[in-house]
Structures are given as C-alpha cells and as structure tokens.
Amino acid sequence: MTQAQATRHPRGASEPLLSVRDLRVTFQRQGDAAFKAVDGVSFDVRPGQTVGLVGESGCGKSVTSLAIMGLLPERGNTVEGKAVFDGEDLLTLSPSAMRDRRGAEIAMIFQDPLSSLNPVITIGRQVTEVMERHQGLSRKQATPKARDLLERVGIPDPKARLVNYPHQLSGGMRQRALIAMALACNPRLLIADEPTTALDVTIQAQILALLKELVVDTGTALVMITHDLGVVAGLCDEVNVLYGGKVVERGGRHGLFKRPRHPYTVGLLNSIPRLDAPLGEKLDPVPGSVADNLPWASACAFAPRCSQVVDACTSHTPEWEGDHVVGHRCFNPMGGTP
Amino acid sequence: MIRFVVRRLLQMCVVVLVLSMLVFAWLRSLPGGPVSAILGERQTPERRAALEAALGLDQPLPVQYLKFLERALQGNFGVSTKVLPGEDALQVFLDRLPATIELSFVAMVLAIALGIPLGYLAARRRGSVIDNGAVIFSLVGIAVPVFFTAFLLKYFFAVEWNLLPVSGRQSTGLDATRITGMFVLDGILTREWDAAWDAIKHLILPAVALATIPFAVIFRITRAAVLDVLDEDYVRTAEAKGLTTRVIRARHVLRNAMLPVVTTIGLQIGGLLAGAVLTETVFSFRGVGDALATAFRDKDYPVLQVLILAAAVIYVLVNLLVDIAYAVIDPRIRTR
C-alpha cells in the first residue's frame, strides 16, 4: 500500500463501508447434523481499504463472501447476523434490491476464470451486459466503454478481444476480463475470492499488481480472499485470519507479520515459501488437518493442532480479545498475555 | 464454416457409397438371388437365365456393382413388385415422401415445443409436483412401445369417442387439389379450408403417437442440461453481476443448456423413421414408413433398396444440419 493511501484512510478515521457482524452460515445436510461453515465472523472494511480474509481450505472464506453477496444456494442453509453496507443490512434486503446492488455497488471475482466466464458469449457482451443492466446504456453505447475497460485491465488489442470468446484467451487474460466486468460500474466494494489460485506463478504476480493498481486508482475497497498469507503481505491494509469459521486473529499488515499472536497465524507465516530459502528446504506447514477440529462451543477448535495448548483450550471457548482493528482469540497467545 | 459443410458433405458421399455396397451385397445374398427376388421362385430356367443375362449377373462382381451404381445414380432402382406393382421404385418413394415429412414435422414440432419448456420448468422447480409429474410421464412415454401408444390413441379417440378419424390421410369423397402432397399445406395453399381441416384431423393422432418418444427424450435431456448449467460457475458470475433473472435464464442458462438438446433432437429426427413405420401402419397413413413395412413384408426388394438408401441420405443430412446448428450455438466448435 502506498503511503498516500495510508494517510488518506487512517485507521478508524472513516465510517466502515462494509461492517460484518456475527455472521453465521449453517448448512443443513440431509441426514447429517447441521454444519456451521461460518461461525460468528465480524470484520470491517473502510472505504478504499484492502482487507484480507486468510485461512486454510474449508475455513469458510468463500461461504462468508457468498453470504454477503446473497449468492448462497436458495435452499439448505440459514444465514444469521448482519452485513451492513452503506447503512443497509444486505442480509435483510429483498432479492431484487440485492440484485440492484450486485455488479453496481458490490462486485465479485472468482477463482477459476475459465469456468466463471460463459463459453458461448463474447467477452465484449459479457462486459457490456453489466453496464446495460446498471447504467441504462444500450449495447452500442456500452461497447466503446467495454473496449476502454479491457484496455485499462491490460488486455492487448482490446477491440479485437471484444468479439473473442473465453476459450480464445489465455488464463491471465480471462481473469483480467473478469476484473473488467467487475469494475465496469465503478463498484465501491470488490470481493476477490482467490483470484490468482488457478493461474501460473508469474501471471499471479501480474494480476495482484493489477488489482493493487486499480483499487488505488479508483478508491474501490477490496476484500481479498486467499489461503496464502504471501498474497496478503503485499496487498492488504488489514488481515483477518479465519479458522474453522471464526476470525482467530486480526491486525494491520505490519503488526500481524512482525508480531503474530495466534499460534495458527504463526503456522501460516512459517508456511510461506521464502525466496531466500535454500533450495529444497522443507516448508513448515501447520501440522494436522481441519478434520481434527474440536467444536468451538466447548473448546478452541485449533487445540489438537496447537503447539501452545493449555488446559483451558479443550474445555472453554476462547473469547475475542481486542476490537475491530486488532485482536485475537487465544488463551495462550505468542508473546504472552499483555 | 463453409469448409466444414463441404467436408461433411464429402463424408456423407462416402457413407452413402459404403451403404450402397452393403445394399448391393444384401441384394445378392437373398435366397435365390435377385432373379428370384424379381421373378419369384417358380420360374423356368430359361427365363431365369435370360433375366440373369439382362441384369448382367453373369459378369464379375465388381462390374455388376458398378452397373448397379450407374443405374442407381440415374435413379433407376427397378420396378416395384408389390407396394405399387409396375410403378418405378424411386417414384413410389417420392409419392410417399410428403406424407411422412408432414407427419414427422408436426410430431417433432410437438415434441420440441412441449419438451424444452417443460424440461426447463421441471429443472427450475426441481422436486416439485410439476417436476415429479413430468418425469414420471416422460418415463412412461419412453417405456411404452410406439405401436401400443398409437393403438391406444386410436382406440379411445377414434373408435370409442369418435372424436377423430380412425385412419388414412383424408376422408373418402373429399376432392382436394394436390400441390406438394402435404395435405395440410396443400389445403392452405389452395385455400380449400375444409380440406386443410380434414387433413389436420387425420394428422393429430398419428403425430401425437409419433411425438411421444422424442418428446420424452427431449424433455429429460433439457431438464438434465438445465440442472447442470444452473450449477455452473458462469451462472454464479451472472448473478454476481446483478443481471435480471430474465437475462440470466435466456442468455446464460438456456443457451448453454441447448447444446446437448440440439444433438438429441438430431438423433430423434434420425430415429423417427422407425416410429413412422409403426405409427403409419397402425393408422394406415400412406407414407414412407407404411411403404417400408409393406415392402418388407411382401419382399418388394426394389422399393426396399430405394427406401434404405434414402433413409441413409436423410439421416446423414439431418446430422449435418445438427452439426451446423451446434457450431452456430457453440463458438468453441466454430472458432477452432
């Protein structure tokens, strides 16, 4: 993040644009016990800020974002809590009011650019249809704008690309096209769910650089979802670490990386590949798997995998220590209790 | 696109050529050979020899095949022995063709016009009463043999309740002008509305009977395809863009779901002749299917030959049309 932006949005200075409070998503699985995929998640996103949601596969990152967007399957789940965007709780909006906001005020990009694009519709049409929908433009009026958008996201020869189909573009170009669609109506919030996971390493870096540039230029707030703390390091102002459907640690980028408190955050940090590491050095991933999780209701879910475990961890739920800017959820944090 | 069509047409020629060899071989393998087939079993040896020489059967096989091919290319397949004795075999086929085209067309329009919307609706309301009802109905449609459906329709609607004609294509005593040989179309073209209405009444039951299986198959494939597409990531993307339900359904869901449906429709048209044989027989509807059944039963080999080759040509042509339609819908095929 640039110095300029840090001063533009000093911590806590502006009202949050999105304020998620105690979000819970429960899936009713046939014949099985209900499953809490998201178990009381709270976080804030201020205008122009980039916030990371980080955690292992299955910790509830995608479900959190889909719940905010109102894109969870119609049946088989219950959503509780609040997601206040610009003074309105998105979770209580009518489907049609939510439809008016999606793509216009809040946009989203997904992990797999190929499957996320309609194979039988041209790139141009897939960009213009958002503007036709939300800005009342005709297809003809929207087309030159679509061309400009493709140019802005770094697609070479944008005019020719308008009439191309997704299969005619490379993976990186497809993700750029999806970003163009998401930014078409200048949304105030962009949610990116693992936007680089399906791409080559070199392309990943390009896409991240592009996202960073765009959010700085347009002042769009960004929620960056990833399992890779390395992605977050260069991009996010604030990081939320999720474990088993709960936020277990939150901090500013610098604080979190320098002085992580939660043992799980430490594990994640140790598993970031380092460029200066000797070749072939084994990474140090968090031992065990989410399958070992204890129920949050009566313990710390992370206890079976934790190096810091104390007695209380298996008998009580660790409460949140902190506020909406920094904090953690641990009985025995690294560096001792202050 | 043009290269694609030309390539497919060339492929079609090869297919038909191979088939002509098979038909030729089949004709020669008939008990007693083509001479008996044409003259019947009880003939004097002299007449047999004369015909053999006349047909060139004393010559080597490849020569015989080339001669057969030469005659076939000139439209000369011999003379019908039983279906319409003395008439040119090709002419028999051409006379019967309009009836079957009319019947098949109406049946397919029915099957498509009902199958696709119902399939879509069932998928949208998966697990609902509409869905379950339609699925069971389509299962029955597939499981019950065509001739039985045809027979039931005829028994109730024509015989018992007397609502529609029992058989044939036109009421006796009606004097209608013929242009295309498709009676409904003729009635409209000549503005003989009573004739058109009469033809429609004769067409309803056979068309419904013939439509059952294509309808059931198209319904099921549409339903499955829509269910698949609804789960696709790009539908979620469309939702994330806030597009209206109408745009999402028409542009993003239906269009993609049509890909497997188009293939299915092609296959069903290809398979229509089998259904037409049974339906036309039950309703004495004088079309190609009825001719095929008669020719087969009465061993009218010249007519059989024409019908088999014609069926092959039509089948391949329909496939070509399906491939073109597919390429139009799916750019991944059109653009490499």
Ligand SMILES: Nc1ncnc2c1ncn2[C@@H]1O[C@H](COP(=O)(O)OP(=O)(O)OP(=O)(O)O)[C@@H](O)[C@H]1O
């Ligand atoms: N529609 C659903 N029905 C039932 N369970 C679901 C559904 N969607 C997600 N889940 C469950 O919710 C949990 C969280 O899923 P989620 O997709 O949010 O994980 P994630 O953090 O995004 O992981 P990943 O890195 O794999 O994308 C998982 O255990 C998943 O199986």
Ligand code: SF4
């Ligand atoms: S609460 Fe206990 S088990 Fe959970 S992370 Fe902290 S020390 Fe480990």
Ligand SMILES: [Mg+2]
């Ligand atoms: Mg995910």
